[in-house]
Amino acid sequence: MVNRWVKHVQDYAAKNNLSYGCALSKSDLKDGYIPSVKMRNKEKMKLKDDAIVKGIVNSLVKRIKLMTDSDRPIVLMKYHGASQPVKDIIKKDYPVYYSKLISK
Secondary structure (H helix, E strand, C coil), X not given: CCCHHHHHHHHHHHHCCCCHHHXXXXXXXXXXXXXXXXXXXXXXXXXXXXXXXXXXXXXXXXXXXXXXXXXHHHHHHHHHHCCHHHHHHHHHHCHHHHHHHHCC
């Protein structure tokens, strides 16, 4: 795969009937080049954390949905051991399952 900048220079050179090296010396070469936007590590970690929370929520909701009376203590333990964002998401987005978990 070719670097985006290299591809831009090659396209510029072909469009203006220049060699690659000559195209590099042109002052208007940068015009029209759009650099890729890279995520910072904090943004990457946030996406990763969001995916982990979503996975935990889905797993816990599935457990609550299939919960029987004998499973109730284990599911409650898992719910109370979850982080606050997970609890908030379940309470807000899944009120039916939340009430099933809390009632009794």
